[in-house]
Amino acid sequence: MEGLLLDWFAAHGRDLPWRRTKDPYAILVSEVMLQQTQVERVIPRYLDWLERWPSVSALAVASPADVIRQWQGLGYNRRGLNLHRAARKIAADGWPADLTELPGVGPYTAAAVANFAFGHDALPVDINVSRIQERTGHSFTAPAAQALMDLGATVCLARVPRCGICPLASACPSRGRRYEPLRKQSRFEGSFRQRRARTLRLVAESERPLSELDREAVESLAQDGLVEVADCGTLVTLP
Numbered sequence: 710m711e712g713l714l715l716d717w718f719a720a721h722g723r724d725l726p727w728r729r730t731k732d733p734y735a736i737l738v739s740e741v742m743l744q745q746t747q748v749e750r751v752i753p754r755y756l757d758w759l760e761r762w763p764s765v766s767a768l769a770v771a772s773p774a775d776v777i778r779q780w781q782g783l784g785y786n787r788r789g790l791n792l793h794r795a796a797r798k799i800a801a802d803g804w805p806a807d808l809t810e811l812p813g814v815g816p817y818t819a820a821a822v823a824n825f826a827f828g829h830d831a832l833p834v835d836i837n838v839s840r841i842q843e844r845t846g847h848s849f850t851a852p853a854a855q856a857l858m859d860l861g862a863t864v865c866l867a868r869v870p871r872c873g874i875c876p877l878a879s880a881c882p883s884r885g886r887r888y889e890p891l892r893k894q895s896r897f898e899g900s901f902r903q904r905r906a907r908t909l910r911l912v913a914e915s916e917r918p919l920s921e922l923d924r925e926a927v928e929s930l931a932q933d934g935l936v937e938v939a940d941c942g943t944l945v946t947l948p
């Protein structure tokens with residue numbers, strides 16, 4: 710089954726900028742951005758990021774405020790700050806053998822970087838990959854990682870899999886099945902996450918008096934290290 714998948718990938722795999730490099734830093738940047746942001750939105754932001762900070766050492770000496778500003782619009786801003794912390798740690802100590810020691814790097818991101826940058830025998834298993842493994846009843850190996858990602862994103866979709874064009878259809882016991890809609894992602898509009906994002910955007914534009922801002926959002930952002938409250942608790946700034 711893996712052979713069928715790899716043949717399909719050779720012909721139909723997506724040409725993504727982070728697939729043209731083995732640089733672990735560039736791949737880490739792409740994986741952190743992709744954690745919660747769609748591929749199409751990540752592509753231009755990834756290219757801009759690498760133009761501004763082309764290496765671990767370049768990012769390590771950036772200010773947290775610049776990093777937070779550059780991350781604006783990607784969402785889940787803690788990721789940017791963690792990426793910056795990770796760069797500082799790598800610049801100081803080198804790449805750790807266990808990549809999950811880096812801030813913001815969980816088992817999935819660690820396996821992706823280990824595989825794509827360092828060539829390790831690690832299969833990053835996200836929701837797409839586990840869905841394909843479940844449906845096909847097959848355990849794929851590390852070399853199939855990128856092919857699985859593309860199959861999960863374009864063919865073996867969560868609700869209405871496109872079995873008619875699937876390279877695995879001849880061997881897949883779930884061929885032709887339909888699935889219940891998945892739980893919808895919680896709404897961003899009106900959420901606390903939106904209030905945090907709006908507050909951070911205002912502070913990223915310029916420092917502001919606390920009295921002009923959403924106090925609860927400021928507290929939560931400060932806890933994550935995304936803003937600082939100076940001047941005896943009256944002025945909110947980027948770190």
Ligand code: SF4
Pocket residue numbers: 841844845864865866870871872875876877878881882883884885
């Ligand atoms: S045949 Fe259908 S269910 Fe099976 S892997 Fe392909 S798209 Fe998914």
